[in-house]
Amino acid sequence: MFMILLAVASAVAYGTADFLGGTASRKANVFTVVAISAPASLAVEALVLPFLGARWSAGSIGWGALSGVASAFAFALLYHALSIGPMVVMAPITAIVSAALPVMVGLAEGEHLSAAQAAGLPVAVSAIMLVTVERSVSVASVRPRAIAVACLAGAAIATQLITLDQAPHDSGVAPLLAGRAVSSLLVLGTAVAIRRRIDPGRPPVKIAAAAGTLDSLANLLFLLAARSGLLSVSAVIVALYPAATIVLARVVLTERISRTQWFGLATAAAGVALLALK
Template structure:
């Protein structure tokens, strides 16, 4: 139950972070947003170091660095995805892709699910699909490049989560600290190489900072949840984060929530209840 609650918290934080990061990337080049979000995430994790501890052993550093490379790609691809297309469609597509690989890895590693989980797990995946079932408004079409970016972002997120899960259990938040440091360095290097293409627009500092802080909180919650529960269950609960993104997009951007999406939100609630009984 604790792992489930942590995964739900991670899902909510990821959803809010994605919305804010995507919104900020509509005002300036995506790299300008990530240049603020990634270091902000690192700062939060450094502040958590005394509380949660960190052991920088070889496995933690290696898996953390790998997660950092994936995270850099996830940041850029996801924020760009949400900046160019309707959030209420592209965010769920990304989430569905991001759930498949961790779930598969968990099951291949021998995780055994109870009867309730065997029903709740596929229902949760169906919920993600339903949340994305609503078509965009007539003024906001979903393009092929946007869908490709969404799939790429989902794959990067999946690799990041799997790498974090593979890090040694006793390493504390060392994998996250290493990962955020790598992400920050890669983002800085990319921005330096593409500085002539970043445009004159100033980034939305508050949005980018808040996105980074929330993304860090989400990652910490996921790491704790994955260490206390099954990766297959934790990953699919975390993948429900589009619910938060969709609701915020409705409240702030007036994006419509369609019947299919409402059904998806209901299915998510039932799936979480079943997984809580597992």
């Protein structure tokens, strides 16, 4: 049950971070936003180091670095997707892709699910699909480019989760620190390289930094959840993060939530309940 609570908390943190990042990217270039978010994430992980410790090894550094590369792409692609398309469509598309790959990897590595958990996987995926349904904003009306970016963002998020899980489970926050250091360098380097070709706008620094802080917290919670349970279960629960994004989009941006989407949120709760059973 503790693993489920960690995964749910991670999903809420991811969803809130994505909402803040997408909102910030509507006011400034995505690279400018990510250049603020990534270092903020690194600072948070450095702060928790004394409490959780770190064991530096080739495995923790290597897998952490790979997760950092994936994280840099995930940051940029996801925030870009949320800035060029409606959040109620972009976030769930990304989530479905990000859930599928870790499940396949976990099962391929020999993870065994209980009957309830096996039933919970399709219920959770169905919940993600249900929250995409919006009569006023159909997937068919969204530009193909936006959908493609959302799918790539999902693949990047999945790669980040998979590589973090591959790091030694006794490595503490070493993989997170290595990953965030790499992603920060990549993001900042890219921002500097293209600074003359972009209009930075007026980036909302506090919002961008808050997005990075919550993303870092979400990563930490996922890592703890995956270490105490199954990757396939943790990843699917974390992939329910669009629920938080959509609720915030409704409250803050007044984006409409249909009855079907509310049913999807209820279905998500049922899916989590099934995944919690052994």
